[in-house]
Amino acid sequence: MSLKAVHLVFVTALSALCAGLAVWKLVDFFRPTGQAGDLALGVVGLLCAAGVVVYGRYFLKKLKSVGYL
Amino acid sequence: MDIPYTVQPRPDTGVYNAKVGMWLFLASEVMLFGGLFSAYILLRVAAPEGTWPHGWLSIPLGTLNTLILALSAVTVLLAWAACKARMFDRYKFFQGITLLLGVIFLGIKGYEYHDKLTHYTVVLKDGRIADGHWVSATPSEVVLKGEFVAERSELADRRGRAKAHEEIRLARDQVQKMQVYGPAYNTYLALYFTMTGLHGLHVLGGLVVFAFLWGPGSRLWKTDPDRFTNRVEVAGLFWHFVDLVWIFLFPVLYLT
Numbered sequence: 001m002s003l004k005a006v007h008l009v010f011v012t013a014l015s016a017l018c019a020g021l022a023v024w025k026l027v028d029f030f031r032p033t034g035q036a037g038d039l040a041l042g043v044v045g046l047l048c049a050a051g052v053v054v055y056g057r058y059f060l061k062k063l064k065s066v067g068y069l
Numbered sequence: 070m071d072i073p074y075t076v077q078p079r080p081d082t083g084v085y086n087a088k089v090g091m092w093l094f095l096a097s098e099v100m101l102f103g104g105l106f107s108a109y110i111l112l113r114v115a116a117p118e119g120t121w122p123h124g125w126l127s128i129p130l131g132t133l134n135t136l137i138l139a140l141s142a143v144t145v146l147l148a149w150a151a152c153k154a155r156m157f158d159r160y161k162f163f164q165g166i167t168l169l170l171g172v173i174f175l176g177i178k179g180y181e182y183h184d185k186l187t188h189y190t191v192v193l194k195d196g197r198i199a200d201g202h203w204v205s206a207t208p209s210e211v212v213l214k215g216e217f218v219a220e221r222s223e224l225a226d227r228r229g230r231a232k233a234h235e236e237i238r239l240a241r242d243q244v245q246k247m248q249v250y251g252p253a254y255n256t257y258l259a260l261y262f263t264m265t266g267l268h269g270l271h272v273l274g275g276l277v278v279f280a281f282l283w284g285p286g287s288r289l290w291k292t293d294p295d296r297f298t299n300r301v302e303v304a305g306l307f308w309h310f311v312d313l314v315w316i317f318l319f320p321v322l323y324l325t
Contacts (some may be wrong), residue, residue, distance in 0.1 A: 001092070002088075002302065003146060003149050003302045003305045003306055003309070004146075006305075006306055006309045006310075007142065007146050007309060009309075009313070010142050010309050010312055010313055010316075013313060013316045014139055014316060017135075017316055017319070017320065020320070021320075021324070024324070035229075052139075055143075059146070062150075063150065066150075066153065069083060069084060
């Protein structure tokens with residue numbers, strides 16, 4: 001498995017972390033005890049998750065010629 | 070003597086030897102960290118209700134360190150891609166940035182450790198409990214910046230609590246027990262220091278290798294650029310493993 005493949009695994013894990021953080025904080029915000037900070041962190045998490053996915057597609061396009069092994 | 074398969078793939082494995090070696094090493098590392106994560110899960114599940122600490126670590130600092138490591142994973146990939154494209158100057162630039170990011174990560178971790186190792190819980194002879202950061206000490210008194218609590222259990226969940234900054238003066242002859250927020254404080258901090266300490270050692274090890282490949286080791290580029298590129302790749306594989314461990318450590322220790 002090459003660095004390209006491992007980087008893809010890393011990007012997937014990072015986007016999952018960002019999306020998980022976003023869902024967790026947004027659920028916190030919609031509870032009666034929710035605060036503005038929860039909403040802000042949730043939105044930042046969503047933006048980061050989207051950003052990481054966009055980066056992942058860009059990097060795959062750039063390293064098209066490099067193999068996965 | 071010529072070492073075989075440092076550049077060309079070995080026919081039976083399909084990859085060059087250093088990559089096989091690195092993957093075997095990483096398999097052993099997965100077992101090492103896997104054991105620690107298993108210990109964490111079992112100890113946490115077995116902890117009595119309401120005793121497991123929450124909100125003891127700084128989420129902004131943990132998030133910042135996550136971003137730093139994520140960025141370093143990108144720069145290490147760019148350094149390898151630069152080698153593949155035969156752009157040595159670009160390699161030097163991106164590997165230098167990776168080194169810098171690793172050092173910043175360790176600096177922030179050091180700050181977090183310092184914060185914990187200057188934090189004390191003091192049990193007084195009259196039953197009161199003081200909790201806060203060390204300010205100063207004389208033969209007759211200890212000064213902390215913190216708060217008094219009635220029960221130790223009040224210290225467990227600190228989510229959403231404002232930090233107390235009141236200066237507390239404690240007479241030494243009234244102190245029954247004084248405990249620093251080190252690994253011996255409780256199970257959570259023992260796991261925190263063990264797991265992040267081991268991870269930090271891995272970061273340090275990675276930085277030593279990167280520093281070698283950036284400095285004296287880069288001489289290989291002139292004689293055998295393909296072999297040098299493979300060295301950068303296997304170092305990058307290790308760095309990605311270290312980053313992935315942090316992706317699991319961050320939510321487990323900071324967010325839950």
